[in-house]
Amino acid sequence: MIFIEKPYREGTVVNGRYTIEARLGEGSYGITYVARDEETNQLVVVKQMKRTKTKKRIASFEREALMLRKLNHPQIPKLYDMFDVRGIPHLVMEYIDGDTIETLIFEKKQTYGEKEAFSLLADVLRVVQYIHAHGIVHRDLRIPNIVFRNGIVYVLDFGLARFLYEKNERLFTLEQRLRRSIHVKSDIYALGHFLLFLLYSSYEPTEDKEKSWEDELSLSIEARHVLRRMLQLDLPYASVERLARDVAYVMK
Template sequence: MFAWLRNIYESWIDYPKQPGDLLSGRYCVRSLLGMGSYGLTYLCLDRHSGQEVAVKLPRPSKRAQAVQLLQREAHIMRKMEHPFIPKLLEIDQHSDGMYMVMEYVSGMTLEELIFEQERSFTEQECIVYILELMERVLHVHERGYIHRDIRIPNVIHREGKPYLIDFGLALAVGERQEDVFTEAMLEKRAPERQDVAFYSDLYDVGHFMLFMLYSSYEPQPDQPPGSWQEELMLSQPVRHILERLFQIRPRYEHSRQFMQELEEALLQLEVNP
C-alpha cells in the first residue's frame, strides 16, 4: 500500500512542465525530451539567443539527492569539452530550483536511421562508424570517466557523425555506484557491465555494433531464431572483436586495444572484401 501511494505521489510531483512554460524567465519549454532516474530534460527555446537548448531539471520527488546528482553531472560535462559531446552552457538556480542548460543535439538515433530511413550497414561501414563513436568514448575514458550508458538513445546521428550524449550515469574510474546513487536509482546491470571500468563501456558498444550489423540481416523463410553467431554471416575479424567485447574471449582492458583491432579488421576487409 505504501509503495503504491509513493508511486502516485512521485507521479504527481514529477509531472512534466508543459509547452509554453517559462523557466527562469528565459527558457521556453517546447517538449519533454526524456525522464531519467533523477532528472527531466526538456527541449527549450532560449529567448536571449534564439537557439534551441536542452534544459535538465532535478525530479522534485528525489529532493536534495537529485540536485546533488545534477551538480555532479554538470561537473563531469565541464571536463568533456569535445565537439561531438554537448557543451554545458549553464547551471544555475531559478524560482523552482536548480537547472542545467546544455547544447541541444538534433538528429536521429540509430534505431530511427535503420527503421525509418531504411539504412543498412555493411561490416566496413559499421567499423568506420564505431571508430568515430569510440573517438568520443576514448575522450571520456582519458578524462578518467566511464559513461555507463552507451545505448541507442544516447548516440545521436547528425550530418553523418555520432554525438555522445547523457552523462547522468557516468562515474569516475574507481567510484562505486552504491556510493553515488540511492538504491532506488540503481539499475540492474548485466554482470559484464557491473564494474566501473573501461570494458563495461565496451560491452555496451558491442551491443551497439551488433545492432548495426543486424541492419543487413535477412532471415530465411522458416529459419528458427538463433544466436547472433548463428544468424549473422560475419568475417572472422569482426566475429573475434564481438566475442572480445562480450567477454566470450579475453576482454579488452582499454579502449585503444579495441580501436587498434577495429583498424586492423578494416584493413583486412579492404584487402579481402
C-alpha cells in the first residue's frame, strides 16, 4: 500500500492539545509545524513522522528524543512531549524563532569580513563542542539549522544526528562521506561551508569567470589554513577544541 502524505491543516488540534498554526518544513523522516500549546499558550514545534512506518524512521524519532533529553543546553531546543497519534510518533519541541544567516545576509543586508565571520563561527563552535562532549555528532549543520535570536546562536534539528558509538550506514558518494560520516569531522566539514557562506557575503566579483574560493576571497594565511583543514583539503581537524583554538588565533 502506498501512503500519500497529508500534512495537518492550520487549526487542526493534535493530541487534544496542540493547535497547528503553520507548516515549517519537511524532511526525509518528518514534517514540522509551528503549533500553539493550549495548556501553556506557548508556541512550540510539532514534528510528525511520515506515515510510512519503517523501522529506520521510528528509530530516528526515538533517537532524536533521546538526544534532546540528554542535551540540556540553552542554545539547543528542549523536548517537551512525545506521543503517538494513530500509531504515528510525534515530538513536541521548543520553538526558536530566529534568523538564519541566509536571512541576515540577503534580507537584512549584513556582511561578514574575516574577523566577523570567525567570531560568529566561534559562537557556533561552543554549542557544537557541547554536543560532541555528549557523544553526539549533528551531521546536518546546514544554514537552516543554525539560527540567531537577539545575537545568540541556536543549533536546531537533530533528526540526522547520531551517537558517536554508532556504525556508519552505507555512504555512496564523497560528499555523503564528508557530511554524513559518524565522526566529529563531518560537523567540522559542514561548518567549513557555513564559514565560506559568511565570507562570501562581503565578496564582490571583479570578473565574470568563476574561480575557487582560494582565488576569490582575500584571506589571511591563518584563515586560509583553518578553512583548508575544515574542508579536509589539508590534514582534517580531529576535534572542535583544536579548531576553536585556531579560530581564536585568527580573531586576534
